[in-house]
Amino acid sequence: MVKPNWDTEELIDNWTLLPQEIELVSNKVGANQIGFAVLLKYFQLMARFPDSPKEIPKIIISYIAQQLKIPEVIYSEYNWLGRSISNHRASIRKLFGFRTATIADGEEIVNWLKAEIIQRLGTRAERRINKELVNDFKQVTGKTNILFRLAEVALASPLGVIEKVIYPVVSQKTLSDLVAEYKSTGLAYRQRVYTVMRASFASHYRRMIPQLLEMLEFRSNNEMHRPVIQALELLKKYSQSQGRYYTPGEE
Numbered sequence: 001m002v003k004p005n006w007d008t009e010e011l012i013d014n015w016t017l018l019p020q021e022i023e024l025v026s027n028k029v030g031a032n033q034i035g036f037a038v039l040l041k042y043f044q045l046m047a048r049f050p051d052s053p054k055e056i057p058k059i060i061i062s063y064i065a066q067q068l069k070i071p072e073v074i075y076s077e078y079n080w081l082g083r084s085i086s087n088h089r090a091s092i093r094k095l096f097g098f099r100t101a102t103i104a105d106g107e108e109i110v111n112w113l114k115a116e117i118i119q120r121l122g123t124r125a126e127r128r129i130n131k132e133l134v135n136d137f138k139q140v141t142g143k144t145n146i147l148f149r150l151a152e153v154a155l156a157s158p159l160g161v162i163e164k165v166i167y168p169v170v171s172q173k174t175l176s177d178l179v180a181e182y183k184s185t186g187l188a189y190r191q192r193v194y195t196v197m198r199a200s201f202a203s204h205y206r207r208m209i210p211q212l213l214e215m216l217e218f219r220s221n222n223e224m225h226r227p228v229i230q231a232l233e234l235l236k237k238y239s240q241s242q243g244r245y246y247t248p249g250e251e
Contacts, residue, residue, distance in 0.1 A: 002046065004057045011063045015041050024095075025068070035078030036088045037064050043092050053080060103220070210239035 006014075017025070017037060025037045041064065042050050050056060053075070065072035079085060093099065213236040220229055238246060 002042070002055065002057065002060070006057065006059055011059070014045055015060055015063050017041070017064065017067050022067070030070075031074050031077035031079070032084055032088075034061070034065055034068055034070060034072075034075045035085065036092075037068060038075070038078075039085075039088055040092055040095075043096065049089055049092075053078070209235070213239050 021037070021040060025033050025040070028036050038056055038061065039049055041060075042056065058072075061075050062072045065075065213232070218229055218232045220226070234246070
């Protein structure tokens with residue numbers, strides 16, 4: 001609902017009919033003319049239609065009626081339940097590029113949300129791991145790096161003490177594997193990122209799922225999607241459960 005009080009400047013900024021809008025309503029008469037004009041400006045401001053005529057303050061009705069040069073009392077004759085208002089709403093939606101949402105639109109939104117959530121989880125996890133790695137590099141001792149460097153040096157000069165003392169405890173192959181890991185840490189890095197992502201999901205994002213399941217209703221007539229719908233129903237059924245596993249017998 002729009003606010004009840006508007007000063008002159010606010011009325012001019014938000015409820016003035018532009019020349020092309022005046023032309024648009026000029027082919028309508030009486031209550032349909034002012035009713036259409038009110039719906040048009042309301043939708044333009046609020047991105048939705050009013051639910052009842054009570055949502056429109058009298059000062060706005062008066063201002064729009066003055067622009068149309070018709071008595072404001074005519075607005076009370078506008079039929080909010082007839083075919084005309086349905087046609088008016090359809091015309092205004094089309095004018096602003098709005099249309100009724102389809103199943104394909106819903107699927108597109110779901111895919112977008114999944115991509116955004118996963119990307120955000122990944123980005124935050126990478127930031128945390130990067131911060132840990134930077135802090136590790138800044139450490140004076142640098143235990144991990146020293147271990148890898150020692151392995152590298154031992155492989156480069158294995159004769160003598162290293163061959164006699166280290167190899168019996170840590171084989172040459174183990175040292176080679178350590179050096180390989182040191183030179184190619186991409187896999188370990190990704191594993192740490194995924195670990196943090198899973199932890200973030202469990203501690204924060206998972207708490208959002210029951211609320212989303214409560215708010216959204218999933219439907220599909222496509223048999224291919226039926227397993228997904230059943231899985232969502234199962235999730236919704238156990239959304240408030242504290243257990244880690246489903247009860248025996250659940251498919």
